[in-house]
Amino acid sequence: MNDHVRDLASVRDATDRLLTAVATLDNAAVTQPSRLPGWSRGHVLAHLARNADALLNVLEGRPMYASGEARDADIERDAPRPLETQLADLRDSAARFQEAGSAPADWSRTVELRNGVTDSAARVPFRRWIEVELHRVDLGIGYELEDLPEDFVQREVAFLTDRFAGHPGVPSTRVTDGTRAWSTGRDSGGGTEITVTGPAPALLGWLAGRRDGAALLVDGGPLPVLPPL
Structure with missing residues (x-):
């Protein structure tokens, strides 16, 4: 059974670790390639921030993204930003997601994600945890799959x-x-x-x-x- 409260706490902790790691970078490092083909580290950071807002939309009953094109355009727009701006956006978008996740809700309800995919609301926090952990690995800044929490890996x-x-x-x-x-x-x-x-x-x-x-x-x-x- 999905425990959304536990997963929200795991998301918060993983986000804090991510922010601490990213804060050691500089503006030049943000522009360097990530491990994802065609994406700089700035693209990864921008995606993480926009994904937090997208999953907030899901929890609040709105479309995850206005469109696939709008999603991609937002990432391209935000990727070149300096480190300080990236960090602030990551922090603020994560806080908005946590606030939405803490609101009273029917966590057994079905929600819709991208491309018609549906899931239980209770699994949305775990989906966000996936984004934070795997994309931290994708940044290529010293965090590997072997460093992921064991319970996360199994799940x-x-x-x-x-x-x-x-x-x-x-x-x-x-x-x-x-x-x-x-x-x-x-x-x-x-x-x-x-x-x-x-x-x-x-x-x-x-x-x-x-x-x-x-x-x-x-x-x-x-x-x-x-x-x-």
């Missing part, structure tokens, strides 16, 4: 394997870190199943498109090619 692996479950382009796959196991991809129908084994951070890197999976052990076929998130 994100479960979240992503569930996301790809039933996908016709993904073969039936068992994902395991040697202790826990998850199933994803299409139903094998009793046929061959691919098994992908590795440390949980490496599994997360492959599932989230952050690593190529070279460190993983694969049995039963080639490593499945996953659709983009």
Whole structure:
């Protein structure tokens, strides 16, 4: 069961750590490439701020973004800003999200995200936690997948394997870190199943498109090619 109160606290703590890490940069570092193709660190920071506002919209019953084009334009507009402005925007947008999350609400209700995707309101804070943690890794400033909180990694692996479950382009796959196991991809129908084994951070890197999976052990076929998130 999703515990939105616990997840909101985790988002707040992760955001505080992110702000502390980003504050060590300078204006030149903000303009340098991130680990995301075509995006500078400024693009990542701008996206994080606008995503907080977008998820606030979701919680308050408005469209997440006015349009995909408007989302992209906002990120491009905000990416070149100096560090001080980026930090202030990150801090203020995070505070707005926390305030919305603290308001009395029916957390069992269904909300709509991008592209017609729906979810329970209670899982929105976890979705924000994903954004903060993974994009901090994307900044390339000394925070790696192996540094992510263990409980976050386990939940994100479960979240992503569930996301790809039933996908016709993904073969039936068992994902395991040697202790826990998850199933994803299409139903094998009793046929061959691919098994992908590795440390949980490496599994997360492959599932989230952050690593190529070279460190993983694969049995039963080639490593499945996953659709983009």
